[in-house]
Amino acid sequence: MRAVQFSEYGPPEVLQVAEVPEPHAGPGEIRIAVRASGLSAGEARLRSGEMRHVVxxxxxxRTGFDAAGVVDEVGDGVTGVRVGDEVFGxxxxxxxxxxxxxxxxxxWAPKPAVWDWAEAGGAAGLVETATRxxxxxxxxxxxxxLIQGAAGGVGTVAGQLAAVxxxxxxxxxxxxxxxxxxxxxxxxTTYGPGLVERVRALAPAGVDAVFDCAGGALPDLVALAGDPARVVTIADTTAAAHGVHMSHGVPDDGTALAANADRPAVHGLGLAVDLAAQGRLRIPVAAAFPLTHVAAAHELSETRHARGKIILMH
Structure with a gap:
């Protein structure tokens, strides 16, 4: 089968669509034939080497954390899903x-009928991160x-879930x-110099919580929250220096990184299905690229101007 991978840090051109052995569902797992999958800004940072000392x-x-498709294998002990079902996860x-x-x-969860494959392909990671x-x-x-970077993939879903x-x-x-x-x-409101004053004009009584999806503004965000414990970032590797928690959901593998990880919020997937059916949760898609154009997708991600999630179609 085809899979996107890279064998060295570098620009988007290091990405390859390679032929690799197929994986198979183990106990408690399912396998899908992928129709669409997501690309995250964090993974573009991993590929560039920016995060090499952290992760x-x-x-x-091999890249890609979330996807949607049709179930074609069901592992031992799995109930409530069958071969042929459409899911995202x-x-x-x-x-x-x-x-x-x-x-x-x-x-995983059932693919909402109101979402097309592109929307479903990028939904799970956004929903899990925002819920976590x-x-x-x-x-x-x-x-x-306050959501810093509210028009990006995670930010667009975080705003909706906070409102819910x-x-x-x-x-x-x-x-x-x-x-x-x-x-x-x-x-x-706009980001950049003067952020504290602009937000205080909108919320004179202050903000109760800050979700940083963009990075680069933690002193201002802490000032607005009044307490670094009320700020969580997913994008700023200087978080510890500001007393801010950097949220990630890596597995409990005994590493120092895992020791600071948050428990993955997979319960958010079921809520997302219900909200989608009610018309209360959209998954904005910034652009959809064929799988073979993954380098171009990463180039768009690196501009940091994509409005919504970048998707690879299979």
Missing amino acids: PLTFPY MAHSAVRGANADHVVLTA VFDRLAAGSGDTV RGARVIGTASARNHDFLRSLGVEP
């Missing part, structure tokens, strides 16, 4: 490999939540994305 890789490294975070013709999923962070922040009804929890949501994005954020129920 060292073993080569060749996540691979094991230590194995990945979702940017491939077949992938084994360890968490808001669970940690205990953000909910009556809170004012009853929070008032303020999100930063470039001016060209402000109407888009309003369509998601998010009050927009």
Whole structure:
């Protein structure tokens, strides 16, 4: 089967679509024939080598964490799903490999009928990440939540999920994305110098929680929250220096990185199915590329101007 991988750090050109052996579903797992899979900004940072001192890789490294497709193998002990079902879900975070013709999923849910394959292919990672962070922040009804980088893949879903929890949501994005954020129920403002003053003008009483999806502004975000414990980042590797938690869901493999990991919030997938059916959760797709054009997809990710999730179609 075809799978995207790279064997050295570098620019998008190091990515290859290689022929590799097919994986098979083990106990508690399912395998799908992939129709669409997601590309994350974090994985582009892994490929570039930016994260090599935080998340060292073993080569060749296969990419892709979330995907959607048709079940073609069901492992021992699995109930409630059959061969032929359409699902979306996540691979094991230590194995990945979702940017491939077949992938084994360890968490999944039925594909909502209102989502096309592209939307479903990028949904699981966004939903899990946003749910994990808001669970940690205990953000909910009556809170004012600030999302830094609200027009990106995770940010677009985080804004919607915060609103579902009853929070008032303020999100930063470039001016060209402000109407888009309003369509998601998010009050927009711009990022960059003057952020503290702009947010305080919108929320004079302050913000209760901050979800940083972009990085590069932690001093301002801590100032707005009033306490570094009220800020969680998924993008800024300087988090510890500011007393901020950097959230990730790597497996419990005994490493120092795993010791600081949050428990993956796979319960968010079932909620996403219900919200999608109610018309309360959209998965904005920035662009969809054929699997063979994965380098171009990574190039778009590196611009950091993609509005929504970047998808690979299979």
